[in-house]
Amino acid sequence: MDLKELRQEMDSIDDQLVRLFDQRMEVAARIADYKKAHRLPIYHPVREREKLQDVAKKAGPEMANYTRVLYSMLFELSRSYQSKRSQTISPLYRQITQAIETTPNLFPQAPMVACQGVEGAYSQIACEKIFKNPFILYFKNFEAVFSAIEQGMCQYGILPIENSTAGSVKKVYDLMIHHSFSIVRTFRLKVDHNLLVNPGTKLSDIKEIYSHEQAISQCGDFLSQLQGVNIIPVGNTAIAAEMVAESGRSDVAALSSRSCAELYGLECLAASIQDKGNNRTRFICISKNLEIYPGSDKTSIMMVLSHKPGSLAKVLTRLYTLGINVTKLESRPIPEREFEFMFYFDLETSIYSEEFVQLMCELDELCEEFKYLGSYSEVV
Numbered sequence: 001m002d003l004k005e006l007r008q009e010m011d012s013i014d015d016q017l018v019r020l021f022d023q024r025m026e027v028a029a030r031i032a033d034y035k036k037a038h039r040l041p042i043y044h045p046v047r048e049r050e051k052l053q054d055v056a057k058k059a060g061p062e063m064a065n066y067t068r069v070l071y072s073m074l075f076e077l078s079r080s081y082q083s084k085r086s087q088t089i090s091p092l093y094r095q096i097t098q099a100i101e102t103t104p105n106l107f108p109q110a111p112m113v114a115c116q117g118v119e120g121a122y123s124q125i126a127c128e129k130i131f132k133n134p135f136i137l138y139f140k141n142f143e144a145v146f147s148a149i150e151q152g153m154c155q156y157g158i159l160p161i162e163n164s165t166a167g168s169v170k171k172v173y174d175l176m177i178h179h180s181f182s183i184v185r186t187f188r189l190k191v192d193h194n195l196l197v198n199p200g201t202k203l204s205d206i207k208e209i210y211s212h213e214q215a216i217s218q219c220g221d222f223l224s225q226l227q228g229v230n231i232i233p234v235g236n237t238a239i240a241a242e243m244v245a246e247s248g249r250s251d252v253a254a255l256s257s258r259s260c261a262e263l264y265g266l267e268c269l270a271a272s273i274q275d276k277g278n279n280r281t282r283f284i285c286i287s288k289n290l291e292i293y294p295g296s297d298k299t300s301i302m303m304v305l306s307h308k309p310g311s312l313a314k315v316l317t318r319l320y321t322l323g324i325n326v327t328k329l330e331s332r333p334i335p336e337r338e339f340e341f342m343f344y345f346d347l348e349t350s351i352y353s354e355e356f357v358q359l360m361c362e363l364d365e366l367c368e369e370f371k372y373l374g375s376y377s378e379v380v
Contacts, residue, residue: 241264
């Protein structure tokens with residue numbers, strides 16, 4: 001038998017599979033109708049476990065795992081279809097709808113905003129791109145920014161969440177697990193790191209360089225060429241520039257923004273020394289209350305998934321089924337809970353789409369617990 005004949009045989013089998021799949025989903029729909037009428041839950045874990053054991057046994061040792069994976073996906077597709085047919089509006093979606101209706105059409109122009117660091121920080125630059133005339137309060141660390149929002153000291157906060165070169169800002173992700181907030185907008189800032197020194201300092205004079213750990217990571221190629229120079233992480237790139245200026249020393253430097261040179265009376269000894277020219281940091285703008293502005297087409301959620309095979313795959317299968325694109329997936333261990341992880345998702349879907357509504361109404365059944373972080377648009 002040649003390849004053409006084998007493919008024809010495969011096509012014939014596929015035709016049968018499609019017909020049987022349609023029949024199976026039609027029965028699943030009737031089951032959903034029955035469960036809705038009798039107020040029964042869609043998900044029946046005991047029934048699914050028994051069914052997986054049964055089909056794996058029938059498939060035989062060689063095909064058992066393949067069959068188990070196939071049926072796990074079939075169950076996920078069936079549940080998604082059943083949820084759609086028997087969909088009831090969840091309390092979360094009612095909350096989202098209320099936020100859409102009550103949020104002003106115009107994004108705030110001059111609010112009080114919390115930023116980490118000091119004058120000249122990249123967070124300040126991002127803040128002034130997001131808001132027209134913000135009033136900025138500076139805080140020592142990321143924890144304090146979250147607290148300023150929760151306590152009502154500031155209406156909004158700006159936090160870096162990831163960099164195109166150095167990756168995620170893990171400290172911020174860890175804090176997101178424990179704080180209550182809503183993401184209302186994001187912004188991608190092009191970041192240029194510069195070697196700033198006190199006037200008259202030469203490259204050969206430098207013994208110490210200060211900067212934030214992310215900036216240090218982003219300038220690895222340049223720093224690796226320097227001999228006998230001590231690299232010292234500090235809380236913020238602008239703090240590093242401030243430290244150099246206040247020291248008055250001619251043997252120290254900072255990796256910081258060009259605006260900090262003018263701000264702190266420093267000279268730029270080397271410009272744009274980051275490893276990659278297209279170096280961008282993504283900032284989130286957070287608020288205490290849920291605000292959803294017109295045009296929001298991105299959504300962020302966090303989920304707690306059990307530490308067992310297939311738990312993440314089930315979520316991804318459901319998102320794939322709904323046609324929702326995942327643009328960011330980050331996992332962080334939950335310190336006080338052994339072998340449990342919080343998964344952070346950035347999703348692309350309009351708040352007005354049918355898929356968004358369905359997902360918001362199905363989140364309860366996808367994981368052990370979840371946290372809706374908001375829907376927003378991104379400024380580029």
